[in-house]
Amino acid sequence: MRHSLTGSILAHRDLGDAQFEMTVLAPDIARDARPGQFLQALYVGAGGPLMRRPFSVFHADPEAGTLAIVYVARGAFTIGMSALRVGCSISLVGPLGNCFVPDARPAARHLLVAGGVGAPPLYFLAREMVAAGHAPKSICVINGARSRDLLVAGADFAALGVTLRETTDDGSAGRRGTVADELRDQIAAGGPCSAYACGPTPMLRAVGSLCVEAGVACRVSLETVMPCGLGVCMGCVIKLRNEAEPEGHSLVRSCHEGPIFDASEVIW
Amino acid sequence: MPDLTVSLGPLHLKNPVVTASGTFGFGSEWADFYDLSRLGGLTTKAVTVLPRRGNPMPRTAETASGMLNAIGLQNPGLDAFLAEKLPYLRRFDTAIIVNIAADRIEDFVALAERLDGQPGVAALEVNISCPNQACGGLEFGVDPALTSQVIGAVRSATALPMVAKLTPNVTRIADIAQSAVDAGADALSLVNTYVGTAIDARTRRFRIANRQAGLSGPCIKPLALLAVWRVAQAVKAPILGMGGIMNATDAVEFLLAGASAVAIGTANFINPMAAVEIIDGIEQYLSQTGAASVQEIIGAVQPAI
Numbered sequence: 001m002r003h004s005l006t007g008s009i010l011a012h013r014d015l016g017d018a019q020f021e022m023t024v025l026a027p028d029i030a031r032d033a034r035p036g037q038f039l040q041a042l043y044v045g046a047g048g049p050l051m052r053r054p055f056s057v058f059h060a061d062p063e064a065g066t067l068a069i070v071y072v073a074r075g076a077f078t079i080g081m082s083a084l085r086v087g088c089s090i091s092l093v094g095p096l097g098n099c100f101v102p103d104a105r106p107a108a109r110h111l112l113v114a115g116g117v118g119a120p121p122l123y124f125l126a127r128e129m130v131a132a133g134h135a136p137k138s139i140c141v142i143n144g145a146r147s148r149d150l151l152v153a154g155a156d157f158a159a160l161g162v163t164l165r166e167t168t169d170d171g172s173a174g175r176r177g178t179v180a181d182e183l184r185d186q187i188a189a190g191g192p193c194s195a196y197a198c199g200p201t202p203m204l205r206a207v208g209s210l211c212v213e214a215g216v217a218c219r220v221s222l223e224t225v226m227p228c229g230l231g232v233c234m235g236c237v238i239k240l241r242n243e244a245e246p247e248g249h250s251l252v253r254s255c256h257e258g259p260i261f262d263a264s265e266v267i268w
Numbered sequence: 269m270p271d272l273t274v275s276l277g278p279l280h281l282k283n284p285v286v287t288a289s290g291t292f293g294f295g296s297e298w299a300d301f302y303d304l305s306r307l308g309g310l311t312t313k314a315v316t317v318l319p320r321r322g323n324p325m326p327r328t329a330e331t332a333s334g335m336l337n338a339i340g341l342q343n344p345g346l347d348a349f350l351a352e353k354l355p356y357l358r359r360f361d362t363a364i365i366v367n368i369a370a371d372r373i374e375d376f377v378a379l380a381e382r383l384d385g386q387p388g389v390a391a392l393e394v395n396i397s398c399p400n401q402a403c404g405g406l407e408f409g410v411d412p413a414l415t416s417q418v419i420g421a422v423r424s425a426t427a428l429p430m431v432a433k434l435t436p437n438v439t440r441i442a443d444i445a446q447s448a449v450d451a452g453a454d455a456l457s458l459v460n461t462y463v464g465t466a467i468d469a470r471t472r473r474f475r476i477a478n479r480q481a482g483l484s485g486p487c488i489k490p491l492a493l494l495a496v497w498r499v500a501q502a503v504k505a506p507i508l509g510m511g512g513i514m515n516a517t518d519a520v521e522f523l524l525a526g527a528s529a530v531a532i533g534t535a536n537f538i539n540p541m542a543a544v545e546i547i548d549g550i551e552q553y554l555s556q557t558g559a560a561s562v563q564e565i566i567g568a569v570q571p572a573i
Contacts, residue, residue, distance in 0.1 A: 002300040004540045042538065050485060051330045051538060093540055227328045227335060228537035232293035232313075234339045235328035251321055251342065256297070 002230075003028040004093045009086050010066060017149040018073045020082050021058065026092055027065030033057045034099035035125035036198075036221055036260050039069065040229040042091045045080045053077050054226045054255070056121035056198070057095065058153070067092075070120045070153060096229050097259045100125045100219060102134065103194035110134070111186055111216075112141045112162075113179050113207050115199020119143055119152035121221055122198055126162055136161035140186055144179035144203075148172035180206040187214045197221065201268070208263030218263035224254045231256030239267035270554035271561035272547070274308070274528050276506045277454030279391045279429040281308035281363055281529055284562050285519065285547045288510050288533030289314055289367035289393060289433070290339065294353035295360070301540045306547065308529060309363035312353070314395050316368075317375045319345035329466045329475040334485030334512070335534060336466055338478035341369050341398075346382055358388030365431065369395040372402065373421045380425035391429035394422055396448075397437075397460045409435040409460075412447035423452030431508060434458040434499075441495050442502035449505045457508035457531065458499060459492045485534045486512045493525050500526025500567055514542070516549020523550075526567040 007026035015021055029039065040052035055069040073082035084090065100121070102110060110129065112122040126139055139160075144167035145151045151173060157164050165182050166174025175182055180203070187193060187210070197207045198221035211218035227235040237251040240261065249267050252258070272283035286309035294312050295304055304310060322342025329336045344352070349366075357364045366389050368379040376394065383389050396409035396418055408414045409432075419432050432448035434441060436459035445456050461482025466475040492511020500507055509527025512534070513519050519530045535542035550562065559565055 002540075004301060048333070049330070050333055051335060091539075225326060225328060227330075227337070228291075230293075230537070230540060231297040232291060233328065233337070233537055234290075234313075234322060234342045235326075235337060237322070237325060237327075237342070247321070 001032055002094060002096060003032070005029065006089045006091050007067070009084055009088050009090060012084060012086055015070070019070060019152060020073060021068055021070045022084075023066050023068045024090055024092065025065055026067045029092060029094050030060040030065050030067045031062045033060040033067065033095040035128050036100040036121045037095035037097050038229070038259065039067070039092045039094035040096060040226070041069070041081070043081055043084055043088070049077050049080065051227055052093065052229060054096075054229055056221070057124055058120040059124050059127055072117050072152070093229065097255055098257070100196050100260060102129055103217065105192050107192055108138070109191055109193040110139045111183060111193055111195040112139065113183055113195055113197040113199070114141065114143045114152070115179055115203040116145045116150050117152055118197070118199030118203075118221070118223070122196060123153045123156050125196060126157060126160055130160050130162070137163060139163065140165065142167065142179045142182045142186065144168065144182070146170065178206065179203060180210050183207060184210060187211075187216055194218070197263075204263070205268040208266060208268070212264050219260050220263045220266065221260045222254050222258055222266070224259075226255045229255045241265045241267060270551055270559060271563070272551060274562050274566075276391075276431060276508055276528055277429060279363060279431070279455065283308040283547050284523065284529040284550065285543055286311055286363070286365065286508060286529055286531045287536060287543055288531035289395070291533040291536045294349070295357050298540065302544050303360075305361040306544050307362045308547070309365050309390065310357065310360075311365040311367050311393055311531065312349070312357070313343055314341045314367045314369040315343055315346055315349045315379065316341060316370060317346050317378055319343065319348065324477040326475060326477055329481070331464070331466055331483065332487060334483050334487035336464055336476055336481035336483055337461070338476050338481035340478065346379060350382070350386065354386065354388055363390035364388055365391045365393050367393040367395055367433070369398050371398050373418050376418055377421050377425045380422045380428070384426040384428055389428060391431055392422065392426060393431045393433050393457055394419060394453075395433050395460075397433065397435040407435060409444060410438050412443050415444050415447045416451040419448045419451035419453050429454045431455045431457050433460055435460045436491065436495050437463050442499050445499045445503045445505070449503055453505065455506045455508060456499060456503070457510065459488070459495050459511045462488055462491065484512065486514050488512045489518060493521060496522055496527050497525040497569070513546070514538070516546045516553060519546050519550055520553050520565065523562065523565050524567070524569040526569075528566055
């Protein structure tokens with residue numbers, strides 16, 4: 001169920017490199033949020049902002065009634081948000097959208113592919129999978145960015161005990177290259193596996209194409225502008241293959257039918 | 269308890285708050301937030317004869333105190349509306365106003381004929397801001413004669429209460445309003461969005477694929493409020509006022525300017541509870557100011573000095 005509420009900021013940590021982790025008291029949303037779902041957030045600032053912005057849930061603690069998001073302060077909205085102090089309130093609508101569903105095959109390896117600020121929902125997925133009894137070693141997180149300072153949630157993934165493979169375009173951390181390079185090797189290692197990806201669109205396209213060619217199921221979480229996030233404004237549509245349509249595709253709402261889609265159905 | 273009931277001609281509303289077309293889908297997306305029966309009315313997303321795919325992305329952009337949109341009337345078409353959307357809406361005790369759009373008069377007529385007599389449809393809102401195919405894409409609603417033709421044609425096709433939705437992108441909106449009323453409109457809804465655009469200086473590209481888009485949100489409220497007041501002064505027809513209403517105070521201002529009811533649009537995106545908070549806020553305003561009914565404040569604005 002979706003909720004509209006105002007929550008108090010309980011913690012707001014500067015993680016360095018313009019990254020912040022915000023924890024909010026929001027019991028209704030914390031209870032219902034699933035990995036991959038998002039929130040529409042808005043705070044009161046002088047002269048703006050007017051519209052909400054979507055943020056994936058980083059983790060939710062139903063018992064404490066708290067929710068966390070991790071974000072990078074790089075636009076007017078997020079820079080303004082990073083100045084909010086503990087005790088301030090923030091308005092949240094959520095949880096919204098669909099969620100990641102882990103591959104149920106007992107021997108499956110789970111390849112979680114994160115690019116930059118795409119990491120938070122995959123951290124939530126990894127955390128919930130470990131809590132649900134998946135062997136940490138069956139979960140391989142491939143976390144990539146252009147450079148070391150742009151990697152998100154590295155220490156959090158490591159603390160879960162999952163296999164962590166980092167990549168950077170410039171080689172400043174982990175493997176020099178892209179998450180797709182590492183994913184190709186992980187798939188080649190053999191055995192049944194599924195991929196779950198979130199990150200910039202070019203990365204998702206590369207990851208999705210690679211998985212489709214290799215016959216690996218791949219769910220991608222798409223990042224689009226979402227004016228309402230509620231399924232009514234039609235401002236966030238993406239193209240999904242649909243042979244029944246004369247154009248060969250349907251235009252579907254990434255906020256409502258998504259944000260997670262089967263990579264084989266997305267027209268990039 | 270103040271009396272919240274209002275009328276838009278033959279369309280009676282239990283309170284003066286309606287959701288605006290294109291900002292509320294077909295209602296089902298709001299099921300978690302509140303009972304739709306609380307609303308005075310609900311205006312559907314525009315329905316066209318055939319399904320419309322809409323414009324290419326990007327379709328929206330936030331601007332200072334507002335947003336631009338060029339969705340292009342993406343909707344499932346009339347058949348799907350009747351089969352899949354209307355049955356859901358029918359169960360609520362609220363006035364369902366179906367917004368209809370077309371680029372040919374024949375299509376407006378076809379929509380009105382099919383919707384006439386459908387259980388659950390309380391009124392039609394005719395979107396005359398659509399480009400007219402027969403006139404090289406000129407919008408019906410920018411020309412008094414074209415407005416008269418389309419409203420007159422819809423009037424002949426239905427006995428349902430009919431609201432003409434006016435575009436503000438004209439020199440004299442009261443002239444268009446008068447044409448619509450003379451041709452048989454029972455009420456007027458105004459304003460639709462103001463045309464505008466946005467450009468990204470960094471990428472040197474338009475921020476909207478369609479280039480031209482409609483501006484809504486609090487930045488248009490003063491413009492909309494004046495349009496409502498002007499039309500209320502000039503034309504003897506009830507007005508559904510809209511344009512940047514974000515809270516109950518904004519809504520009361522539109523009522524004072526002469527609107528008989530108000531529509532909540534962009535505010536739905538920002539605060540899903542906006543419409544019901546505005547209903548409660550209007551009631552509170554009436555109680556606090558000693559007004560016995562909404563009717564008392566409609567058009568009650570006084571000179572500044």
